Amino acid sequence: MKSKKITVLVVDDDPAALETIAELLVEANYRVLTAPGGRRALEILQQQTGIDLIVSDLMMPEMDGIALTKEIRGMGSHIPIIVITGFATIELAVETMKAGAADFITRPFNNEQIKITIEKVLENQRLQKLAGEREFYKQLSNHDEMTGLANYRSCHETLGKETERASRYTRPLSIMMIDIDNFKCCNDTYGHLAGDAAMMQIAGLIKKQTRTSDCVARYGGEEFMVILPETPIDEASMVAERIREAIEQHPFVSEEGAPIASLSVTIGLSSIPDRAATKKDLIRTADIALYKGKTSGKNKVVVFE
Ligand SMILES: [Mg+2]
Incomplete structure (x- = not known):
């Protein structure tokens, strides 16, 4: 040619x-x-x-x-x-x-x-x-395209590094798993574009309540993870409560700026070294806490005990 x-x-x-x-x-x-x-x-x-x-x-x-x-x-x-x-x-x-x-x-x-x-x-x-x-392309592969947050892959990479560092220096490390409550309803009622708009607003609200040293990731469809290095569980649960409140009070709007239903999140927390020892344990225990919150009324913060 x-x-x-x-x-x-x-x-x-x-x-x-x-x-x-x-x-x-x-x-x-x-x-x-x-x-x-x-x-x-x-x-x-x-x-x-x-x-x-x-x-x-x-x-x-x-x-x-x-x-x-x-x-x-x-x-x-x-x-x-x-x-x-x-x-x-x-x-x-x-x-x-x-x-x-x-x-x-x-x-x-x-x-x-x-x-x-x-x-x-x-x-x-x-x-x-x-x-x-x-x-x-590097940016694309590390970031969730819609929200611009870290994606699942880079979230795991960061969590791996942070758990290793926390265990090596016996430092506290907390994570939260955040799941949007009844998100399917929002998509079904207002359409997927409005759902996407709400998702981006939630991403922004989480980001706003966290420090730059924290890693906020889109973990799955309607799930986020926040990794908080150097943070014991009581501090992390205060941050989680602020996030929960900010989302509960936020006037969500569609992509065209029209008001849509209010939304809430349920947050499960766990930490190293008092609740988990490994990365896998940390995710598992935070997930259990999240599940507990989901089955006991949603719109709440639950610490793994
Ligand atoms: Mg000349």
């Missing part, structure tokens, strides 16, 4: 120089567009998409390379720009880099030099894009 040609826009006020660079790039198998000045270059950029790179002369009447670079960055465009300059104006080239150019080439240059610089700049851009994507 033939890959798509890279498009380079060459800008130079000197027609001979413009032609030389254009020819050399065409030979190197690039698609080439030319502009005799900055204004024309900006016009081309506004009319055409798919320009991968700009090679521009630095010294030009009317609009020089720096002004052009600033204009292009001002448009919000990230197209890499390489400026061409003579030795006398190398400081200006540096200034152009500060304005957002990717690299510069000094005159006189040979053909290889310009090709290598172009390849290097394009490769850098490709790597930067990849790094950005990797960060994006």
